[in-house]
Amino acid sequence: MSPPSSSLGKNFRLPRTVLPRAYRAELAVDLEHDGFEGTVAIDVSLTEPAARVYLHAVGLTVTAAKADGAGSATTESDAESETVTLVFPSPLPAGETTLHLAWTGRFSPGLRGLYRAGRIAVTQFEAADARRVFPCFDEPAFKATWALVLRDVPPGVTALSNGAVIDETVDAAGKRRIRFAPTPVLSSYLIALALGDLVSSEPRTASNIPIRTWAVPAKRALTTFAQEAAAAVLPKLEAYFGLPYPFGKLDQLGIPDFEAGAMENAGCITFREVALLLDPATAPLAVQKRVAEVITHELAHQWFGNLVTMVWWDDLWLNEAFATWMAFKIVADWRPEWRIWMDFEVAKGSALVLDAMQSAHPIRAEIQNAEEAGESFDAITYEKGGAVLRMIEGYLGEERFREGIRLYMRRHRESNATADDLWGALGEASGEPIVELANGWIRRTGYPVVSVALGADGAGKATLSLRQQRFFSDPAAKETGAPTRWLIPMVVRYRDDEGVKEQRVLFGDETTTVTLSAKGTVHFVEANAGAAGFYRCRYDGALLAKLGQAASPDGDVAPIERMALVSDQWDLVRAGAETVSAFLDLVKAMAGESDPFVLDELIGRLSLLESRHVADADRSAFQKVVGKLFSASAAPLGWQASGGAPEADDTRLRRAALLRALVVVAREPAAVAEAEARALKHIASPGGTLDPNLLDLTITAAARAADDARFDDFARRATTELDPASKRRFLHALARAEAPAVVSRAVAAAMTELVPMQDFTSYLSVLLSNRATRDEAWRLIRDRWSEVHAKADSPMLLRRLIESLGALPERHHLTEVEAFLAAHPIPAAKQATSQTLERMRTDAVLRERLMPEISAWLKKA
Ligand SMILES: [Zn+2]
Numbered sequence: 001m002s003p004p005s006s007s008l009g010k011n012f013r014l015p016r017t018v019l020p021r022a023y024r025a026e027l028a029v030d031l032e033h034d035g036f037e038g039t040v041a042i043d044v045s046l047t048e049p050a051a052r053v054y055l056h057a058v059g060l061t062v063t064a065a066k067a068d069g070a071g072s073a074t075t076e077s078d079a080e081s082e083t084v085t086l087v088f089p090s091p092l093p094a095g096e097t098t099l100h101l102a103w104t105g106r107f108s109p110g111l112r113g114l115y116r117a118g119r120i121a122v123t124q125f126e127a128a129d130a131r132r133v134f135p136c137f138d139e140p141a142f143k144a145t146w147a148l149v150l151r152d153v154p155p156g157v158t159a160l161s162n163g164a165v166i167d168e169t170v171d172a173a174g175k176r177r178i179r180f181a182p183t184p185v186l187s188s189y190l191i192a193l194a195l196g197d198l199v200s201s202e203p204r205t206a207s208n209i210p211i212r213t214w215a216v217p218a219k220r221a222l223t224t225f226a227q228e229a230a231a232a233v234l235p236k237l238e239a240y241f242g243l244p245y246p247f248g249k250l251d252q253l254g255i256p257d258f259e260a261g262a263m264e265n266a267g268c269i270t271f272r273e274v275a276l277l278l279d280p281a282t283a284p285l286a287v288q289k290r291v292a293e294v295i296t297h298e299l300a301h302q303w304f305g306n307l308v309t310m311v312w313w314d315d316l317w318l319n320e321a322f323a324t325w326m327a328f329k330i331v332a333d334w335r336p337e338w339r340i341w342m343d344f345e346v347a348k349g350s351a352l353v354l355d356a357m358q359s360a361h362p363i364r365a366e367i368q369n370a371e372e373a374g375e376s377f378d379a380i381t382y383e384k385g386g387a388v389l390r391m392i393e394g395y396l397g398e399e400r401f402r403e404g405i406r407l408y409m410r411r412h413r414e415s416n417a418t419a420d421d422l423w424g425a426l427g428e429a430s431g432e433p434i435v436e437l438a439n440g441w442i443r444r445t446g447y448p449v450v451s452v453a454l455g456a457d458g459a460g461k462a463t464l465s466l467r468q469q470r471f472f473s474d475p476a477a478k479e480t481g482a483p484t485r486w487l488i489p490m491v492v493r494y495r496d497d498e499g500v501k502e503q504r505v506l507f508g509d510e511t512t513t514v515t516l517s518a519k520g521t522v523h524f525v526e527a528n529a530g531a532a533g534f535y536r537c538r539y540d541g542a543l544l545a546k547l548g549q550a551a552s553p554d555g556d557v558a559p560i561e562r563m564a565l566v567s568d569q570w571d572l573v574r575a576g577a578e579t580v581s582a583f584l585d586l587v588k589a590m591a592g593e594s595d596p597f598v599l600d601e602l603i604g605r606l607s608l609l610e611s612r613h614v615a616d617a618d619r620s621a622f623q624k625v626v627g628k629l630f631s632a633s634a635a636p637l638g639w640q641a642s643g644g645a646p647e648a649d650d651t652r653l654r655r656a657a658l659l660r661a662l663v664v665v666a667r668e669p670a671a672v673a674e675a676e677a678r679a680l681k682h683i684a685s686p687g688g689t690l691d692p693n694l695l696d697l698t699i700t701a702a703a704r705a706a707d708d709a710r711f712d713d714f715a716r717r718a719t720t721e722l723d724p725a726s727k728r729r730f731l732h733a734l735a736r737a738e739a740p741a742v743v744s745r746a747v748a749a750a751m752t753e754l755v756p757m758q759d760f761t762s763y764l765s766v767l768l769s770n771r772a773t774r775d776e777a778w779r780l781i782r783d784r785w786s787e788v789h790a791k792a793d794s795p796m797l798l799r800r801l802i803e804s805l806g807a808l809p810e811r812h813h814l815t816e817v818e819a820f821l822a823a824h825p826i827p828a829a830k831q832a833t834s835q836t837l838e839r840m841r842t843d844a845v846l847r848e849r850l851m852p853e854i855s856a857w858l859k860k861a
Helices: 217-241 285-303 313-334 340-354 370-375 379-396 398-412 419-430 434-442 541-550 559-574 580-589 596-613 616-637 649-665 669-684 692-704 708-720 724-734 740-749 757-769 774-783 785-790 795-805 811-823 827-860
Strands: 018-030 035-046 050-056 061-067 074-078 083-092 095-106 113-117 120-124 145-153 158-161 165-170 176-180 193-196 204-206 209-215 250-255 268-272 308-310 415-417 448-456 462-470 488-496 499-507 511-515 524-526 536-539
Touching: 018 050, 018 193, 061 074, 061 083, 083 095, 120 250, 145 158, 145 193, 158 176, 204 217, 209 217, 217 250, 217 285, 217 313, 217 398, 250 285, 268 285, 285 313, 285 340, 285 649, 285 692, 308 313, 308 398, 313 340, 313 370, 313 379, 313 419, 340 379, 340 559, 340 596, 370 795, 370 827, 379 398, 379 419, 379 434, 379 488, 398 415, 398 419, 419 434, 448 488, 448 541, 462 488, 462 499, 499 511, 524 541, 536 541, 536 559, 559 580, 559 596, 559 827, 580 596, 580 827, 596 616, 596 649, 596 827, 616 649, 616 827, 649 669, 649 692, 669 692, 692 708, 692 724, 708 724, 708 740, 724 757, 740 757, 740 774, 757 774, 757 795, 774 785, 774 811, 785 795, 795 827, 811 827
Parallel strands: 018 145, 209 250, 250 268, 308 415, 448 536
Antiparallel strands: 018 035, 035 095, 050 083, 061 095, 074 083, 113 120, 120 193, 145 176, 158 193, 165 176, 204 209, 448 462, 462 511, 488 499, 488 524
16 A cells, blocks of 8 residues: 555556445535535445545645544545545545535636636536545446535526426525436536526427527527527437437537536536537528537437446547537538538548558557547547448448447447447448557557559559558658558449449458459449548559549539549648649549538638649739639639529539639638628628628628728627627638738737637637738737637637647748647647647648649649
């Protein structure tokens, strides 16, 4: 046994010999002084006698601790392991007992524990911050019931938690005592409390579950869409899982300052306002889709995560990957016209970029402690994980996959499970060797690029030669050790003289040759049909030319495959496997594209090139080329529908994509002037003819040209707008300022109350991406580092802060950021630091390679 003074260490995990069964806790929250005091009775089972009982607690002052039948305990706090140890004079016997504790604590800085968000006090516990409010067994494996009481609640204050309010009494002084229904067994990270100035929508019922959406009073009118979405998707999730919604009621809370997008607390889901509340009259389609997707993601967690919970944080990825995939699947079913899988493809693109680095990590990582768990919330965990599940579903078929999920749910409900339990259930339901396929993708770092060439065998039959190797976006990167091979479930589609055909290939070696069942000429080959696979394709010259021809809007290549083609070709440029002039030729050939998602992909790449990789001397020539490419398609659409029937979503999105190219990227003077005029007209009298999908680009045009007066006006709107998307649009607009007179104001605003903590890192990202503000913003970050650090005071925000530095494009930036982060390391963001520095190194070299190439291309264009 170690002496009491020595630390248990950061990686200490609570022994499994004392198991919590039920918490009965009372908390009095002092909203005036940002503090609280609590008491709890915890029923525990001891599997063996114990004189020391370990619980998690951080920042709490435990004032009393005892156990039934054993009397009082002394306590020892340990900062590093974030525990409090109850030390009993003689061992507690094996069997059942009840622990009793009393404590006091303070609201946490940063957006975690119990914290203040305007006039609301709210909790955020994942991954490991329940311990900042309750002494508890704060690891996901310790599931127990929670019966919560809030006392001393002032009159008029709304109080919400996981269970419904079942009892409320008022004392002579008007202080209320509110008792919530006990929860089913839950891990501590899923407990939630909110107190303050919140009002709810009209309640709505779906599958007998009362649903309410809560907001600060002024935003009550913005709750309708969230109500509609939750009521629509909840029954669809019940049908998928084959199990009823497990938590009795559903509250969705819009919180004015919130770290993540949302948090799936059982029955009491908290959201960033912009991910929940919207004005349907002014919300762009992208905002509506995002809100529906986030609501569905958190609802999917009520089963996958809350009802069945991971044993330890090393399977956090499974929670997130599953909820990510499920949300797209359910929303696609609810609103097929939205084509939400195209949005997934965009998100998958960022995972493909992150996962092409040497600093990438496997989806399933070894996690030693809660801090490391906090580091894992990146695109590899969410989107690559989701894409791998989608790939497995594609391989097994929808029904067999669903049967496996249902089996897993039934078997582990109200309990814990690992990923291998899921693969086992999927294997059992399908009779397929899923463990090998899944683990190959989950446990290996990176992903393959598949080289594809068309040939013929001895008998003249068409063949495909395939070769796989790990893909790196840094041309200088090499695998260390034996080359990784993936078992790749490929679906190949091609056209021969008889028509379009599909062929399945399970490809696990370094190379293979596949004989196609083709008749006559093979007109094109798509080696990642439906873009369902998590790999990149590298076609030989002849195949790429054929695919380019088939990739016209009326050709055989589907829009999602055209997006993947652009995305793959661009990353091959980064990797040094293709030239940027070939890429620009491809973009030129595809400029007549009509699908808005493919257009966004094309224009997004051009925008990136324009902002990072074009020499200053070439900028206006590059902008002219972009303008020329898209003005012919933009002209017939104009700025608004020309009367008659209402326009289809795709038409409106196409117009927005094309105008973005002309206004934001090409900066065509006439288009910019028109955008600015329309923005100002809309601001002066909202509710006019401006399509909400054009708001981002028109406000950007107005913001770039802002003088002091306009800056003041936008700053005011960034605090007073009720609709969260409008509010964010005006806030980010400030960071897009380009006029010398207001640039310093835009940078300085980052440190003021104008930019709330939740928006701080995204505001910095916009500043650092803006040529006019980036150097001054970077100087501010260095000069006022301790304030900057304090304004991003949580692992997730620090991660975003480091990532925002990746927007700085030049080599001198890289040198400065490297030196700065070496002198000011952030232990909670080690992974983000190495990812960001690698990205900056690759991009700095890329920039030097691309600038002369683009210059030469422009001379021919
Ligand atoms: Zn999630």
